Amino acid sequence: MRAPIPSHRSIANCYMSVIGKRGIHYLQKLKTANIPPELLEKGQNRVIDASLTLIRERAKLKGELLRALGGVKASTTLLGVPLGHNSSFLQGPAFAPPRIREAIWCGSTNSSTEEGKELNDPRVLTDVGDVPVQEIRDCGVDDDRLMNVISESVKLVMEEDPLRPLVLGGDHSISFPVVRAVSEKLGGPVDILHLDAHPDIYHCFEGNKYSHASSFARIMEGGYARRLLQLRETISVQLIVSKYMTASIVFTQDFEKLGEGVKGVYISIDVDCLDPAFAPGVSHIEPGGLSFRNVLDILHNLQADVVAADVVEFNPQRDTVDGMTAMVAAKLFEQMASQHQNLLERKAAIIMTTVPYANPVPILYVPNNVEYCHAGRSVELGDSCVHGSFLFHKERAFI
Numbered sequence: 001m002r003a004p005i006p007s008h009r010s011i012a013n014c015y016m017s018v019i020g021k022r023g024i025h026y027l028q029k030l031k032t033a034n035i036p037p038e039l040l041e042k043g044q045n046r047v048i049d050a051s052l053t054l055i056r057e058r059a060k061l062k063g064e065l066l067r068a069l070g071g072v073k074a075s076t077t078l079l080g081v082p083l084g085h086n087s088s089f090l091q092g093p094a095f096a097p098p099r100i101r102e103a104i105w106c107g108s109t110n111s112s113t114e115e116g117k118e119l120n121d122p123r124v125l126t127d128v129g130d131v132p133v134q135e136i137r138d139c140g141v142d143d144d145r146l147m148n149v150i151s152e153s154v155k156l157v158m159e160e161d162p163l164r165p166l167v168l169g170g171d172h173s174i175s176f177p178v179v180r181a182v183s184e185k186l187g188g189p190v191d192i193l194h195l196d197a198h199p200d201i202y203h204c205f206e207g208n209k210y211s212h213a214s215s216f217a218r219i220m221e222g223g224y225a226r227r228l229l230q231l232r233e234t235i236s237v238q239l240i241v242s243k244y245m246t247a248s249i250v251f252t253q254d255f256e257k258l259g260e261g262v263k264g265v266y267i268s269i270d271v272d273c274l275d276p277a278f279a280p281g282v283s284h285i286e287p288g289g290l291s292f293r294n295v296l297d298i299l300h301n302l303q304a305d306v307v308a309a310d311v312v313e314f315n316p317q318r319d320t321v322d323g324m325t326a327m328v329a330a331k332l333f334e335q336m337a338s339q340h341q342n343l344l345e346r347k348a349a350i351i352m353t354t355v356p357y358a359n360p361v362p363i364l365y366v367p368n369n370v371e372y373c374h375a376g377r378s379v380e381l382g383d384s385c386v387h388g389s390f391l392f393h394k395e396r397a398f399i
């Protein structure tokens with residue numbers, strides 16, 4: 001005997017209970033829901049407005065506080081962007097910002113930077129919270145609009161002098177909307193210092209133009225950056241296939257000139273630039289990376305005006321049980337926070353190349369005021385150096 005055909009009413013009740021459980025993604029998936037698009041868009045806009053309002057008001061309050069205190073030229077402002085769905089492999093970076101925040105304020109370590117800047121001081125560090133990426137996506141908002149929300153959030157921070165955004169990802173796709181906002185707000189391109197095991201300049205990766213492997217393609221084609229100085233690329237084939245190669249890759253001799261003639265420097269740090277011995281909690285583990293001290297040296301040597309920055313690709317789902325990589329990401333964040341404060345005090349040494357693996361190239365540049373050594377001897381112009389090998393300050397090399 002056939003089962004009775006259910007009435008329209010009972011089908012509708014069934015759908016509603018399923019929709020109630022699974023949310024609006026399920027509603028969209030059905031494609032049978034007879035909901036006018038304008039109705040959906042209006043609701044989405046209200047959620048987006050509410051999201052931006054909280055960030056705007058927090059930024060405004062912090063800006064007012066700092067202006068009332070007086071004498072603050074730049075205060076690093078933490079903005080979290082918990083987005084992971086543009087990763088090509090794992091999506092754990094969506095959970096990163098709260099874990100990094102927790103590490104920043106963890107009682108196991110003190111809250112001052114190597115330069116003695118105290119992070120508890122709002123003149124050094126302020127926080128405007130996270131862009132509610134998952135809540136916005138849950139309302140069916142697509143990536144074109146989501147990227148705009150991220151850009152708008154960054155601009156809201158920049159509107160409140162002296163706040164300067166330091167964004168916590170999230171996967172690397174967030175760098176595109178952040179740099180776009182910074183460039184549009186400042187009225188011109190920036191230079192980018194990009195530390196990463198990967199170039200992230202695929203024109204489009206696996207059909208996704210917003211992929212975390214394509215963020216710098218979007219940035220360069222949009223004209224938001226003049227120079228892209230990438231350190232520790234390991235996948236040379238990407239350089240060959242990328243149409244952005246000649247326009248975007250510059251070499252060591254330009255390190256000191258970074259930021260000259262543009263609106264400033266943007267620093268983007270993918271945590272996987274570090275060797276997995278220092279930072280195992282990343283989606284794409286690439287042995288042969290930098291040490292934590294290498295990265296600090298690079299940052300110490302940068303003498304440009306850092307207008308904004310990001311730390312991305314920390315994946316808490318792959319971290320050690322005691323949150324080692326979260327602490328590493330937190331310390332990178334703290335270092336960049338102090339970077340805003342005292343840029344011109346330091347002058348030291350670092351030499352680097354960005355050529356493919358196992359392919360020695362001549363050293364292109366040696367600053368003339370510092371001594372270096374490599375393998376126990378002095379370094380001269382024309383010496384060869386393989387990818388990723390760093391030449392250290394004499395005192396440090398012999399310790």
Ligand SMILES: [Mn+2]
Nearest residue numbers: 197198270272
């Ligand atoms: Mn990477």
